[in-house]
């Protein structure tokens with residue numbers, strides 16, 4: 001049916017091709033238009049095309065605020081990156097830890113714990129966010145009551161609460177990716193390292209973690225992106241400016257109206273997440289045993 | 292059990308962080324939420340009033356049913372679009388084309404949902420690109436508002452969901468040996484019978500996993516529905532946000548959260564039971 | 575007295591109430607090629623892993639160089655293991671695999687390490703592929719790298735866990751000979767584990783046979799072959815005709831007896847203490863049977879049932895005509911100039927069990943057989 005010879009003659013092949021092109025237009029088209037409009041010299045963030053400009057990136061005038069001169073946008077970008085880095089580090093540590101727990105250890109209730117570990121992926125982000133909010137709210141209140149007001153600040157909405165809230169579900173993803181890789185690891189490699197003179201810790205560091213590295217890097221990129229774009233959970237847990245991430249600020253701006261500055265933000269995000277996304281695909285490709 | 296664990300220091304070393312994470316950031320918060328939903332906001336007494344409010348209010352019930360039906364509808368449309376795509380990508384396209392097309396479909400998915408929604412707002416709003424195009428082509432003479440309609444919400448949700456459906460289906464179709472399709476043709480099967488008896492059964496796990504994920508994501512969606520649907524979106528998650536953020540009524544919000552969670556877990560459980568699929572295996 | 579490199583005393587390993595290794599003791603002489611032979615799941619790997627330090631014995635002691643090493647961790651033992659599936663590090667190239675142990679040991683410059691690794695790689699015929707990744711070299715080459723990786727550390731004893739089993743037949747034959755030569759050249763003590771008796775017999779100075787975790791016999795291959803100590807060794811090692819339910823007619827001397835199987839009398843070596851009247855199983859080596867065309871006075875008359883030609887392994891199946899119940903026997907032909915010209919249906923005369931070399935071994939009957947030959 002699909003042999004190379006009759007491919008191009010078959011009418012169904014043309015149908016398949018048109019279908020795929022339509023789908024690609026559907027998925028990539030809107031973003032492409034957004035991308036183009038970031039450079040359009042038109043306040044309306046729409047067509048017609050009124051000439052090329054970089055104003056939406058660099059302009060300093062108050063009526064035409066360029067992204068890189070918008071202090072709130074820049075601050076949110078910084079917060080997003082800080083949050084994402086913290087979430088990535090914690091989620092990777094947990095992911096490696098959990099992988100060793102589920103692959104190497106035997107304990108009663110292991111299957112139950114594995115199912116439980118998948119939970120944060122299944123629960124809607126709204127519910128996850130509100131449940132963590134109410135839980136930490138109660139902790140903060142009782143800390144304030146016992147040790148005087150201010151004692152529970154760590155558990156009030158803010159940077160660390162956003163980080164913890166995101167770790168709750170991002171760590172599930174990193175765990176899945178790293179566990180899958182560790183399952184492929186031949187444990188006799190670790191024994192071989194010990195046989196050749198390594199201590200157990202050295203063997204894990206030099207052989208096992210090295211083997212896991214493609215998965216760890218891939219998972220780290222995914223964790224970073226998940227954190228960077230999260231809205232549902234973050235919305236409840238962010239407080240003042242130090243925890244206002246890009247999605248939060250974008251949401252509040254979009255409710256008031258569109259401006260080409262957001263097109264410019266989109267361009268920056270498309271390029272940076274695009275690169276990260278490509279990298280993660282690359283690392284998952286390299287995720288075979290030879291890596 | 293404990294005697295065993297005491298001996299095994301290594302187990303404690305990895306079990307402790309795991310328990311801290313899943314316990315403090317998942318289990319206890321949900322217990323707290325559950326508990327709150329049965330507590331009266333003012334008196335702190337145990338009550339069923341928060342649930343009663345849901346079942347007595349026609350508006351809340353309507354919003355809930357509306358959300359559930361639309362989530363299902365979006366799931367079905369997404370499946371209808373994604374299955375042919377996944378099939379073509381895995382079984383028709385050559386290796387290079389496959390990589391290119393996959394990338395074109397996958398990359399947008401990495402970008403924040405807010406940007407995706409923004410892109411559609413740029414297209415659909417009254418002064419948006421589509422409205423402009425229609426006028427430029429002379430089809431209409433005035434601005435047309437495409438936002439704030441049920442259909443807009445559906446388009447937006449399908450858009451943000453497509454990838455969560457395509458990837459699991461591609462994964463399951465990838466493992467289908469092409470020679471099985473050829474064998475089916477060899478034995479006299481045609482396109483539809485091969486589809487029905489070979490390809491779809493093989494892709495079933497991917498279809499189920501994709502549908503379950505898309506359904507849950509849509510049920511819990513907030514950004515897409517509120518931005519594209521505006522005040523008319525009638526999405527249940529809005530009630531939860533409102534109770535927590537606007538009205539500071541944690542208890543009512545908790546009850547709504549529990550209702551949403553229970554419904555989604557129940558529906559997913561029924562789907563998995565009926566189709567005989569195992570979520571953990573497919574993930 | 576020969577020096578002993580590895581000594582194992584009353585070694586036992588249990589998991590729950592399952593005994594994988596049952597009270598085993600043996601000594602491995604310095605510089606020898608020592609094999610542990612047994613069917614799969616007999617506990618061979620477990621023995622080796624206890625010596626290497628990856629399993630803790632339930633009881634018993636392990637000595638290397640006279641030192642008790644039970645409490646020495648695996649990475650400090652003066653022995654190295656070549657793993658069943660090699661366990662080469664896939665993320666490193668050839669030279670990094672080989673220098674791995676040296677790097678752990680320290681005290682050497684990088685250049686010294688590489689020089690040393692290159693010497694050992696040359697010894698195993700692996701020159702010029704240092705930069706290759708493990709998945710870029712062939713199975714036989716991987717074998718050599720695994721050997722080099724262990725040998726470069728100059729272990730007192732090299733432990734090998736069926737490293738040839740992953741290779742195809744031809745390569746396995748070549749590597750078998752090469753391994754033997756390598757051991758000879760280096761003078762390192764090899765302790766080799768295998769379920770393949772042809773490998774064990776061909777390569778070893780000494781073979782320890784184990785079955786169900788128990789030691790059956792420790793001996794040189796010829797002894798194992800000619801004078802099996804137990805019923806199991808007789809049935810597991812080498813090819814044999816096995817006749818069940820023979821009866822001891824009389825004892826010929828301290829070592830031999832006369833056995834009656836269905837009316838056919840044979841002189842057999844007694845594998846264990848027997849007395850007239852005992853019910854025994856008789857094992858007769860097919861290549862120790864003398865076959866003459868035609869009918870003769872001395873010997874047993876038979877008719878050729880089939881001839882399986884396989885070069886030097888050609889086998890003739892003969893139905894014995896004088897037995898009370900149908901009885902057949904496999905005979906291996908010696909291919910010399912005098913090899914008789916025979917064909918199916920011919921009448922022949924067979925004789926075995928002369929006085930010089932016992933062709934037959936008798937053991938008390940065991941039913942059902944403990945282990946099928948592979």
Ligand SMILES: Nc1ncnc2c1ncn2[C@@H]1O[C@H](COP(=O)(O)OP(=O)(O)O)[C@@H](O)[C@H]1O
Nearest residue numbers: 589592594612613614615616617618619620621
């Ligand atoms: N870690 C273990 N736990 C329980 N039983 C084991 C373990 N390792 C090996 N065994 C059992 O011990 C027996 C001997 O195994 P092994 O030494 O690997 O045999 P061999 O190498 O001779 O094939 C087998 O029945 C095996 O199932």
Ligand SMILES: [Mg+2]
Nearest residue numbers: 618619658735
């Ligand atoms: Mg073994």
